[in-house]
Amino acid sequence: MSESEAWMIAGMFAVTFGIRYFLFALAERIRLAQWIESGLKFIPPAVLTAITLPAVLLPRGEWYVSLANPYLIAALLSVTAGILTRNLLATIAIGLTAFLAHRLFF
Amino acid sequence: MHYPPTLKRDEFIAGMRDTLPLLLGALPFGLIYGALAATSGLSMGAALAMSAFVFAGSSQFIAVGLVSAQTPVAIIILTTLIVNLRHLLYSATLLPHLKGLPQRWRIPLAFWLTDETFAVTVHRFQRNDPSPYKHWYQLGSSIAMYLNWQFWCLLGLVLGNRIPDAQSWGLDVAMPVTFIGMIIPFVRNVPAVVCVLTAGAASLLTLALPYKLGIVVSACAGIASGLLAQRLVAARRELARR
Numbered sequence: 373m374s375e376s377e378a379w380m381i382a383g384m385f386a387v388t389f390g391i392r393y394f395l396f397a398l399a400e401r402i403r404l405a406q407w408i409e410s411g412l413k414f415i416p417p418a419v420l421t422a423i424t425l426p427a428v429l430l431p432r433g434e435w436y437v438s439l440a441n442p443y444l445i446a447a448l449l450s451v452t453a454g455i456l457t458r459n460l461l462a463t464i465a466i467g468l469t470a471f472l473a474h475r476l477f478f
Numbered sequence: 479m480h481y482p483p484t485l486k487r488d489e490f491i492a493g494m495r496d497t498l499p500l501l502l503g504a505l506p507f508g509l510i511y512g513a514l515a516a517t518s519g520l521s522m523g524a525a526l527a528m529s530a531f532v533f534a535g536s537s538q539f540i541a542v543g544l545v546s547a548q549t550p551v552a553i554i555i556l557t558t559l560i561v562n563l564r565h566l567l568y569s570a571t572l573l574p575h576l577k578g579l580p581q582r583w584r585i586p587l588a589f590w591l592t593d594e595t596f597a598v599t600v601h602r603f604q605r606n607d608p609s610p611y612k613h614w615y616q617l618g619s620s621i622a623m624y625l626n627w628q629f630w631c632l633l634g635l636v637l638g639n640r641i642p643d644a645q646s647w648g649l650d651v652a653m654p655v656t657f658i659g660m661i662i663p664f665v666r667n668v669p670a671v672v673c674v675l676t677a678g679a680a681s682l683l684t685l686a687l688p689y690k691l692g693i694v695v696s697a698c699a700g701i702a703s704g705l706l707a708q709r710l711v712a713a714r715r716e717l718a719r720r
Contacts (some may be wrong), residue, residue, distance in 0.1 A: 377520065379551055380524075381531055392569055416660070420679065423693055
């Protein structure tokens, strides 16, 4: 490992752990306002959606809204599977299978 | 109140068990990270150290991409900071459940806090049973995710040097598909639907923002709209009751 690689990893560790630990460290000294507490439950779906939708519609950084887009097909099928089965493993497995099948046959 | 002596162990094992599907989702993701790192110019030691010490899938991916584009270290660290800001939101959600624990618990649980462990654990904390050892559940989930990630990254690194063109397989589809499976259980009522639709629309409108800032902006828009929808629904119910 080179010196600049070591600095990069040390820096990435510091910011990542810093963010994850910041609120836990202050736990006793921090009280959250009511509206913040009720907003917390919206965080996971909001963050995950904001990561996922562009990854599916612009898989290579360019708009690709077409049935020829295997990422979009995989996403549509896993949404359907997720709603119907309510089972995480089935959702992932069907999405991955759809993706591989699409790549093989189209 | 008496709890069975096996409760800690049971919570730990349940946390690992409920994380199993997400381990599968992380598998191709870890393999691809290893394979990309192997071809990016990053040394094997650095790629493994990044998985071991940073332990954050999406920022590791982005860092590898930036390394191969010969980006300055300071920019890579800043990008990592921005991409991982969402973890602040996660720790805020878990805070009420973990603030009674000593630092020797909070430090490792913070280090191991990932999208996956968060999504599994938050459901456990929100269940209304009196178990005082729900943090053991989070520990089980964390350790399962950590070991799984190290293993697949290592395998990806070893294979990445041998398999040509691993990048073009497109197995990065594992991330959106896994995340879809994680989003669906949260979407149970009208405010949650409003939140997800708004965050999704905002993520497409903010694509031009640099350094993945769009993720943070869109998440805030989604949260605000969810809160607003929740107020409106509550106000309507209040009116109907009169």
